[in-house]
Amino acid sequence: MAAGAAARMGEEELDLALVKRVQAGDNAAFDLLVRKYQHRIGAVVGRFVPEPAECQDVVQDAFIRAYRALPNFRGEAQFYTWLYRIAVNTAKNHLVARKRRPPASDVSAEDAEHLDLASRLHDHDTPERQLLRQEIEQAVADTVAQLPEELRQAITLREVDGLSYEEIAQLMQCPIGTVRSRIFRAREAIDARLRPLLDNERVRP
Amino acid sequence: MSREYLHDELPVDLREQLCAWMDGELPADQAAFLQRRLAHDPELRALWERWQLASACLRRQPLRLMPADMGECLVVQVQEATAPRRRHWPWAAGLAAAVLLAALLPRMTVMETPPALPESPRMAAEATPLAAPPRGPMSPVNDGPRATEDVLQPRPWPRSPLAPGEREMEAYLVRHNALVGDQGLGGFMPYVDVVVHETDAQAETTADDAAETDTATEDERR
Numbered sequence: 001m002a003a004g005a006a007a008r009m010g011e012e013e014l015d016l017a018l019v020k021r022v023q024a025g026d027n028a029a030f031d032l033l034v035r036k037y038q039h040r041i042g043a044v045v046g047r048f049v050p051e052p053a054e055c056q057d058v059v060q061d062a063f064i065r066a067y068r069a070l071p072n073f074r075g076e077a078q079f080y081t082w083l084y085r086i087a088v089n090t091a092k093n094h095l096v097a098r099k100r101r102p103p104a105s106d107v108s109a110e111d112a113e114h115l116d117l118a119s120r121l122h123d124h125d126t127p128e129r130q131l132l133r134q135e136i137e138q139a140v141a142d143t144v145a146q147l148p149e150e151l152r153q154a155i156t157l158r159e160v161d162g163l164s165y166e167e168i169a170q171l172m173q174c175p176i177g178t179v180r181s182r183i184f185r186a187r188e189a190i191d192a193r194l195r196p197l198l199d200n201e202r203v204r205p
Numbered sequence: 206m207s208r209e210y211l212h213d214e215l216p217v218d219l220r221e222q223l224c225a226w227m228d229g230e231l232p233a234d235q236a237a238f239l240q241r242r243l244a245h246d247p248e249l250r251a252l253w254e255r256w257q258l259a260s261a262c263l264r265r266q267p268l269r270l271m272p273a274d275m276g277e278c279l280v281v282q283v284q285e286a287t288a289p290r291r292r293h294w295p296w297a298a299g300l301a302a303a304v305l306l307a308a309l310l311p312r313m314t315v316m317e318t319p320p321a322l323p324e325s326p327r328m329a330a331e332a333t334p335l336a337a338p339p340r341g342p343m344s345p346v347n348d349g350p351r352a353t354e355d356v357l358q359p360r361p362w363p364r365s366p367l368a369p370g371e372r373e374m375e376a377y378l379v380r381h382n383a384l385v386g387d388q389g390l391g392g393f394m395p396y397v398d399v400v401v402h403e404t405d406a407q408a409e410t411t412a413d414d415a416a417e418t419d420t421a422t423e424d425e426r427r
Contacts, residue, residue: 010229021240027280028244034276035254040261042269059271060279067283129270136270140262158228159263165230184224190259191252198255198273 015079022070041087048091050124062090139193155186
């Protein structure tokens with residue numbers, strides 16, 4: 001979808017802006033990139049390194065490698081695609097270093113997004129983590145389902161269909177400011193359910 | 206919707222800006238302000254992380270939850286790995302300098318003293334202090350009556366403990382003269398006279414320059 005591609009371009013520009021800040025020495029921007037992508041990179045690495053603690057180490061190693069390589073990142077590819085490759089290579093190197101054989105075939109970053117079901121069939125995460133992830137996903141789905149129609153439509157068009165605010169405003173026949181407000185209120189509602197789950201997770205040993 | 210978990214501590218406009226910035230829909234000037242705020246506001250960064258997590262869930266992206274503090278740990282790691290060495294240098298250098306100074310200070314103190322030569326109590330006793338040279342008009346500063354008084358006081362001249370007394374010097378010169386004469390190298394060298402004359406001449410010149418040093422010169426002659 002061309003409109004969705006335009007909206008995603010805005011998100012890619014945001015990633016690129018964060019990358020440039022990291023390149024300028026702003027480590028807080030790197031923290032934002034880590035917070036944004038750590039769970040997705042965790043899923044990528046988990047396909048190669050199932051054991052939870054080992055997987056976390058490899059994810060950390062991948063981010064450190066990415067940080068060191070960031071000065072050479074020129075934005076020719078999407079940041080997530082670039083990060084995905086680093087994570088895959090880090091996981092493979094980790095397996096080779098431990099004399100374990102990495103998978104024969106590679107999966108691209110785009111295709112990996114569609115391996116959700118397959119990856120969950122072989123989920124080796126800890127039971128607590130699996131439960132927490134299921135709780136989070138369920139909380140998000142339930143909250144969106146309970147949202148007022150205009151909020152649910154706005155957040156769905158943005159997150160699932162990837163439309164820009166302007167495109168959503170045209171579809172919903174309302175000002176852009178209204179779209180912005182609706183998306184914000186929808187996210188606030190979702191966060192109200194997520195926050196206690198994650199706060200409990202933080203105090204969990 | 207459970208209102209108790211809404212963010213009372215973060216202003217609504219700030220959260221709205223974060224929401225729009227996340228979608229790449231925030232004007233540049235507001236984005237710059239927000240990024241500065243994000244750099245120093247952990248609560249705002251935590252909100253960013255939760256919204257990103259919710260976004261990934263809505264998009265049905267595969268996830269594997271990482272520890273809550275992974276981002277902070279990673280930032281600490283990269284800061285330590287990439288911190289300029291000179292940031293650690295000042296205290297390390299200071300510590301090293303202090304240790305070095307503590308190690309060398311006793312030796313330096315010892316080296317400042319003259320070489321340990323065997324003292325000769327007899328020679329030290331015979332070493333007569335010389336009068337200080339008169340303080341002439343070298344300094345243009347007029348110190349007043351007290352300065353004049355100081356000048357009039359004869360001061361002992363620092364003398365090497367190795368310098369022999371007058372008797373030893375006379376004996377040495379006589380012996381030297383005899384040896385030189387025996388080898389046909391000439392007669393007696395009036396070394397002592399020259400020294401005496403030079404001292405007198407210097408004292409007289411100084412006396413001409415400053416009248417108040419006359420007394421000191423007389424003391425020296427005595």
